[in-house]
Amino acid sequence: MAENVAASGSNDDDGIREQDQLLPIANVGRIMKQVLPPNAKISKEAKETMQECVSEFISFVTSEASDKCRKERRKTVNGDDVCSALAALGFDDYAAPLRRYLNRYRELGGDNKAANQDKANNNSNSNEDKLEEQSSLKFRMIGSSKNSSMRPFD
């Protein structure tokens, strides 16, 4: 009598989720190109594979971050959780620079809440000053050679 009627949204495989959201192939391809020699070519399938890998990466790390939040009875996954999850899953090389990135983002006002508080305290200038100063930071990759068309954004 235990008939397994497939209700809506039956997932018979654990691996592939058909309607996975993917990051745009153009953006992914562009990033790939940044680390390849100028005459390198990338097959369309390789870009598609990369898209899927990135989505999987996001899911993988988010699950870990979300688990941590649940254990600590917090509802919102924040940037620290993402960094901790990366470190926990072996991506230590990413976690350290990302923490610095996150801290700077927060210093600069981060989510609007902080910026509004600062305005209320007449400290809006300090954020703008920091923005000016930060925007002159150059983005350098160690050992990057030909493709370094990195400029500070104005």
Added chain:
Amino acid sequence: MRQAGSYSGILISGKTGPHLLPLARIKKIMKKSGDGVKMISGESPIVFSKACEMFIKELTQRSWMVTMQGKRRTLNKEDVASAVMATDLFDFLLNLVSEMDTSKSS
């Protein structure tokens, strides 16, 4: 030989800075990660945007090494699969790459 590793400087311009990847899409993918994911702070997709960039670069570099070993100049999906299999850190991708390559024909 270039190595994926820590970056010496991080570009910040404005609060969020220019991002190579769309934040809204990242957020959607995060939300689909599982039932437990309810709320996501505004900064999380921003952190992920950078993390994904690093991830793509690392996987691409490793894949390219395989391409070069095959004396080719076109990076194909089998190269990506090989790189995944050769890297412990990317074990979480094993199912994905093996499922994609169901018809193995040389």
